[in-house]
Amino acid sequence: MQINKKWVTGILIALLMLLINVGHVNAASDTSLKDVKDKGTLVLGTSPDYPPYEFQTTVNGNDKIVGFDISIARKIAKDIGVKLVIKKMDFDSLLVGLETHKIDMVISGMNPSDDRKKSIDFSDVYYNGKQMMLVNKADKDKYKKLNDFSGLSIGAQTGSLQYSMSKEQINNVDIKGLAKVTDLILALKSGKVTGVAMEEPTAKAYAQNDSSLAVVDPGFVSAADARGAAVGFAKKSDTLVAAANKSIKEIKDKDLINKTYLPEASNYLTKNTADNTMIHYWKYFAKGIGYTLLITAISVVVGVILGTLLALMRLGKNKIIKVIAVSYIEFVRGTPLMIQVMFVYFGIGMIVNVPALLAGIIAVSLNSGAYIAEVIRSGIGSIDDGQMEAARSLGLSQKETYKSVIIPQALKNIWPALGNEFITLIKESSIVSIIGVTDLIYQMKMVQSATYKGIAPIFVAMVLYFVLTFSLSKLLNYFEGKMKHV
Amino acid sequence: MSKIIEVNKLMKVFGKNEVLKDISESVDKGQVICVIGPSGSGKSTFLRCLNLLEVPTSGNVLFEGKDLTSLNEKDLNQLREKMGMVFQGFNLFPNMNVIENIKLAPIKVKNMSDTEADKIASNLLEKVGLADKAVQYPESLSGGQKQRVAIARALAMDPEVLLFDEPTSALDPEMVGEVLKVMKTLASDGMTMVVVTHEMGFAREVADQIWFMDQGYIQEKGRPEDVFDHPTSERAQDFLSKIL
Ligand SMILES: Nc1ncnc2c1ncn2[C@@H]1O[C@H](COP(=O)(O)OP(=O)(O)O)[C@@H](O)[C@H]1O
Ligand SMILES: [Mg+2]
Numbered sequence A: 001m002q003i004n005k006k007w008v009t010g011i012l013i014a015l016l017m018l019l020i021n022v023g024h025v026n027a028a029s030d031t032s033l034k035d036v037k038d039k040g041t042l043v044l045g046t047s048p049d050y051p052p053y054e055f056q057t058t059v060n061g062n063d064k065i066v067g068f069d070i071s072i073a074r075k076i077a078k079d080i081g082v083k084l085v086i087k088k089m090d091f092d093s094l095l096v097g098l099e100t101h102k103i104d105m106v107i108s109g110m111n112p113s114d115d116r117k118k119s120i121d122f123s124d125v126y127y128n129g130k131q132m133m134l135v136n137k138a139d140k141d142k143y144k145k146l147n148d149f150s151g152l153s154i155g156a157q158t159g160s161l162q163y164s165m166s167k168e169q170i171n172n173v174d175i176k177g178l179a180k181v182t183d184l185i186l187a188l189k190s191g192k193v194t195g196v197a198m199e200e201p202t203a204k205a206y207a208q209n210d211s212s213l214a215v216v217d218p219g220f221v222s223a224a225d226a227r228g229a230a231v232g233f234a235k236k237s238d239t240l241v242a243a244a245n246k247s248i249k250e251i252k253d254k255d256l257i258n259k260t261y262l263p264e265a266s267n268y269l270t271k272n273t274a275d276n277t278m279i280h281y282w283k284y285f286a287k288g289i290g291y292t293l294l295i296t297a298i299s300v301v302v303g304v305i306l307g308t309l310l311a312l313m314r315l316g317k318n319k320i321i322k323v324i325a326v327s328y329i330e331f332v333r334g335t336p337l338m339i340q341v342m343f344v345y346f347g348i349g350m351i352v353n354v355p356a357l358l359a360g361i362i363a364v365s366l367n368s369g370a371y372i373a374e375v376i377r378s379g380i381g382s383i384d385d386g387q388m389e390a391a392r393s394l395g396l397s398q399k400e401t402y403k404s405v406i407i408p409q410a411l412k413n414i415w416p417a418l419g420n421e422f423i424t425l426i427k428e429s430s431i432v433s434i435i436g437v438t439d440l441i442y443q444m445k446m447v448q449s450a451t452y453k454g455i456a457p458i459f460v461a462m463v464l465y466f467v468l469t470f471s472l473s474k475l476l477n478y479f480e481g482k483m484k485h486v
Numbered sequence B: 001m002s003k004i005i006e007v008n009k010l011m012k013v014f015g016k017n018e019v020l021k022d023i024s025e026s027v028d029k030g031q032v033i034c035v036i037g038p039s040g041s042g043k044s045t046f047l048r049c050l051n052l053l054e055v056p057t058s059g060n061v062l063f064e065g066k067d068l069t070s071l072n073e074k075d076l077n078q079l080r081e082k083m084g085m086v087f088q089g090f091n092l093f094p095n096m097n098v099i100e101n102i103k104l105a106p107i108k109v110k111n112m113s114d115t116e117a118d119k120i121a122s123n124l125l126e127k128v129g130l131a132d133k134a135v136q137y138p139e140s141l142s143g144g145q146k147q148r149v150a151i152a153r154a155l156a157m158d159p160e161v162l163l164f165d166e167p168t169s170a171l172d173p174e175m176v177g178e179v180l181k182v183m184k185t186l187a188s189d190g191m192t193m194v195v196v197t198h199e200m201g202f203a204r205e206v207a208d209q210i211w212f213m214d215q216g217y218i219q220e221k222g223r224p225e226d227v228f229d230h231p232t233s234e235r236a237q238d239f240l241s242k243i244l
Helices: A002-027 A032-039 A068-080 A091-099 A161-169 A181-189 A200-209 A238-253 A256-274 A279-315 A319-333 A337-350 A356-381 A385-393 A398-435 A440-451 A455-482 B043-050 B073-080 B098-110 B114-127 B143-155 B173-188 B200-206 B224-229 B234-243
Strands: A041-046 A054-059 A062-066 A083-088 A120-127 A131-136 A153-157 A174-178 A195-199 A213-216 A229-234 B003-014 B017-028 B032-036 B058-063 B083-086 B161-165 B192-196 B209-214 B217-222
Touching: A032 A041, A032 A068, A032 A238, A041 A068, A041 A091, A054 A256, A054 A440, A062 A256, A062 A279, A068 A083, A068 A229, A068 A238, A068 A256, A091 A120, A091 A229, A091 A337, A091 A398, A120 A238, A131 A161, A131 A181, A131 A200, A153 A161, A153 A181, A161 A174, A161 A195, A174 A181, A181 A195, A181 A213, A181 A440, A195 A200, A200 A213, A200 A256, A229 A238, A238 A256, A279 A319, A279 A356, A279 A398, A279 A440, A279 A455, A319 A356, A337 A356, A337 A398, A356 A398, A385 A398, A385 B073, A385 B083, A398 A440, A398 A455, A398 B098, A440 A455, B003 B043, B017 B043, B017 B058, B017 B192, B017 B217, B032 B043, B032 B200, B043 B161, B043 B192, B083 B143, B098 B114, B098 B143, B114 B143, B143 B161, B143 B173, B173 B192, B173 B200, B200 B224, B209 B224, B209 B234, B217 B224, B217 B234
Parallel strands: A041 A083, A153 A174, A153 A195, B032 B192, B032 B209, B083 B161, B161 B192
Antiparallel strands: A054 A062, A120 A229, A131 A195, A131 A213, B003 B017, B003 B058, B209 B217
């Protein structure tokens, strides 16, 4: 095994070098504006769970991402003379998205902090929201200043400006970092944290739509460089940054955000919350189930084929092929699915452009292949050697013996274990939501941010997952009964 | 009579265990050989070397004049179908019913049509007295019935030789007779057979030659009445005194 591991490490290092090199070539000279113009599209990356900056709504039955950040993006694209394409991603994934050229720009209420400036470029600040604290209304009068939160727990988005500001400016505070604002609100309402640090417009939007919440201004001091929100670009995109700055200047001169964009966003918000029962959002959940099932179904099929292949490779006589199979299986089982999903989307994505859904399916399939391989291998191992001998003595080739005799029996033996793997896959595939695949988990988060309701969507998603896995396990039992002799 | 199987200086070693040390023998067409000997003496290994389920460490196995040890996988598969094998543990395929068990190899190896294979399989089931069990699954058969199906399955490939490895050792005593009866019929029909067995009565009645195997060698061979009644080697005397 020692040798195998060295071997795998070698390949990985080689692969990484390749990726880094590709990255360098792309960044070598600034053709950013020309590139965008050439392809005719400007790809925006955003995390639409941050109303009123960006959030999801339904217009004429279709999902749509709206918010004043989106209005700004449209203006920039229009001024350049190209079409705007919106890619949904986790906030945490946005910087990687830029670095790997999955997206051309980020507008997601992002503050141009010094840390971020190390890896990406920023436009001028387009909006200067103050940092506020969202609290439960009952506590409104208890917490007025920053140090009223000393010794308490507060929440902030992981990697956000509010997170680092709270850490620096409040004495002895315990900050709970979560990726999603909706989860933070949930933590606040359930008393896990006493306040959530967020930008003024967002805080106000939440308070407006949820009467149990209130906004307080505890007096955060913004560092001059990091005040407000700006548009992010990959490094060395000076021409593109300049184009964006031109649009931003016009937006500021005409005060478009306050006069047009924010009122429009608020409009969508009230429409969202006018009927925020879960039934009203059934389409979101239905779409989520559709994608979850699609990813699972394809991954199961590919996984079984790949798994069978790997198991046979591992059981075969050829040493090299065996080592390849073993290394693959061990490596995949030894790394988290989350990393694999990100590696396929961002890593492989640097060489060939893979859409998020495809990347998700590939990663989950490759992953399940390794697990299924081990299940199948144990299934084949459980078949008595006499079966192989009897078949071979009749003149059947090894291949034919596997096909007609060994695999059908092995399949029957491992059916329960395979069933478990399928059910696990339904649940585990939820990890693809981090690259913006609109599976059930992703859609649940969308409903959370659209309705300002934290618990109800979780409950609905939980019931839906259970219904899915329960019906699948019933279905598998039915086939197991039918397979008595197969 | 023509030699159908010929073994030259056959050796088989597992790790440090020299199981077959130096065996040179031959089997004539139509001959019935019964191999006897104490447990662990290498009888099964010898039988499995004959159809190369076990690859000899050195020496050659010739079938109809062709050296099996020099053949590639594909040619080997073709020669294997001419040497049927019946195992102590039956080794029927539990995922197929009785007639499918018998039809599998004719269809997959000989590319026979389903109807043709069906006809052959039905005839063979008739022959082993199990015509009524065609669509049953192996798990519902008794040991004796399973072994008769296994014989029918081997016969379906129309082999030149049948190898039996203790075909009745796993059976309840009352079922031994029905299997031996089928084997006797085969022998009287002129089938070439190599039978590893502990059924001395059967061996005495049916065998043309008895081979006594011990410690990796064929220690003694001859007609049944000679080997059974006047064994020359001490080991054979010892073995027979215990078993008879
Ligand atoms: N595949 C194998 N690997 C290692 N040793 C084996 C193998 N098959 C048989 N042997 C050994 O070879 C010897 C002879 O076995 P076998 O041919 O089954 O004897 P018999 O059939 O006469 O009882 C035994 O000591 C057994 O342990
Ligand atoms: Mg044996």
